[in-house]
Amino acid sequence: METENKKQPGPIRVGGIATLAISVGVITAAGYFLAAPFAKSLISTGMEQAFGAETNIDSVDINWQPFGLAINGLKQTNPDKLSENLFEFNQAAASVNLWELLIGNVLIEQLTVDNLMFNTQRAEKGEAIESDDENEVGLETGDSELGGGIEVPSAEELLAKADLITEKKAKALKQTWNTENEQLKAKVDALPSKDALKKYEAQWKEIENTKVKSLEDLETLKKKINVLKADLKKDKAAISELKSQYKESKEKVDTAYKELKAAPDQDWQNIKSKLPIDDPNAVAISKLIFGDEVTGYIVKAEELYQTVKPFIDANKEVKAQDKLSADKLETGRDIEFELEDKWPTWVIKQLLINVVAPNQQKFKVTGEEINVENYVRNKPSQYSVNLDSEIKGESLTLSGKYFVDTVGDISTDGDWSASGINVDSKSLTDSSDLIVTMQNAILSGNGRYQVNQQLESQNTVSFKNVNLVGEASTKLAQLTLDTLTKVSEFNLNVNLDGEVTSPNISIKSDLDNQLNTAFKEQVSDRWSDLQDETKGKLKDKLQAELNLNAKDLQKFNEVKAQYEAAESDLQKYGQEQLDKFLDEKKSELKNKAKDKLKDKLKDKLKGFGF
Structure with missing residues (x-):
């Protein structure tokens, strides 16, 4: 019994033999x-x-x-x-x-x-x-990896894309300052007024001028002092509250200000982490230069595949139609010839x-x-x-x-090898800032490929007697070109895997290593310049958004001066000073009483002949 994947013997119907013979004869004639x-x-x-x-x-x-x-x-x-x-x-x-x-x-x-x-x-x-x-069938090709060129971005571009901590901290500081300024203003308004100070001065003078000749006078003085103490208590509490508020507000503003001062460095670290600053070799020049070339071969392979596939599909369709037609043939006796x-x-x-x-x-x-x-x-x-x-x-x-x-479904596998192939002038890149042409080179290499649902291919290519020339319009592109023009030989390792029409492409080359040293030096300098530029702009942004200028800072100093002045004005009216003044008056009265007692005693003693 024949299996279904083998072609069956061709049937020739007896009723069609004559027609077939006549047709062949006419065509032949x-x-x-x-x-x-x-x-x-x-x-x-x-x-x-x-x-x-x-x-x-x-x-x-x-x-x-x-x-x-x-x-x-x-x-x-x-x-x-x-x-x-x-x-x-x-x-x-x-x-x-x-x-x-x-x-x-x-x-x-x-x-x-x-x-x-x-x-x-x-x-x-x-x-x-x-x-x-x-x-x-339409084929789409992506943009070249060099479409945007090889260049270190500008400080403006980096800041435009970044989620800046500086801006957030500037807003936070502004909000903190506004909140604390309102708190301080309320406490400053509660300080003793000039009229209150004049009143305290008048009360103090009245106390100073009070004559204490008797206990009654001393009691009167004591009452005046207690009245002054009571009047001072509220204002001294206001000064104390202002001092506490000043300390609390200043701590909050200082913290916000320190965070803001640290923000530009944090922003730079965040920006830096997303760029190949410490690893210039992350810019794989071999992939940038040869990526489009490999992609071009894949597109050509896709075109070839799409050209062949309709023939395969059409052949399957014809076979299906032939089978359907055969099932509908008129009845008759079939003679079947077994094909050798x-x-x-x-x-x-x-x-x-x-x-x-x-x-x-x-x-x-x-x-x-x-x-x-x-x-x-x-x-x-x-x-x-x-x-x-x-x-x-x-x-x-x-x-x-x-x-x-x-x-x-098509499956295929094979291998290739090349040696001594003279490569004529060939454009490798034509980006916005770098054009590289390989004027001549000797190519050798080998590789293998296999397609069975998925593509798998490993290839090694070496170039000798290389002469690379080109044009560059940016500093980094010029560095690339200057280094490339010194290259006399290099190799490429190209691996492909995945879907046939859109495989993953890996391109590695010792060309990257040859560029690495030069890149590290020059790119590092460029990144250093960029760092200075970016940090400078971050500081400018800080000052523009901070709005915490010298006038605002002066307000803090004014607040401090105000409560210090108020403390100074009330210092002589302190509890200790008032108690000391009262004690002095008590001592004076006591001493006067002692002196008076002595005088009386002397007068009495005189009567006794002393």
């Missing part, structure tokens, strides 16, 4: 006169519909023994640039197995394409052909393409078992590319195989 022009028209129309632009063919030759086809002088217009050919070749010759063709299989024994060239100039502009296909070999719907057993690259290098592309139904014979398709060079030591080889399974 007319072929000598009409087949070649018909084939030319058919091929031109098919290609124009496929590519959406004019196809020019000089002639088509058909051979009948052995059966084969030769397309001479084909030029396919580029639909995106009608003044160029997408490709052209001198001749494509194919030998076809006629028997397999009659039973529905295109078995090409040998296909040879001579002098295949791409992107050649046309003598006259071609015409665009409108396509009925509304589901054209199972073949895909089309296959190229041997492929040879001679390619001429734009730089006139010649390549030989070969293939075996080329088809999109590998599951039928369970054989992978083999392919290889070889540089046909006359230069000694120059070689490039690529070989691999692919397999298309029953659901149309």
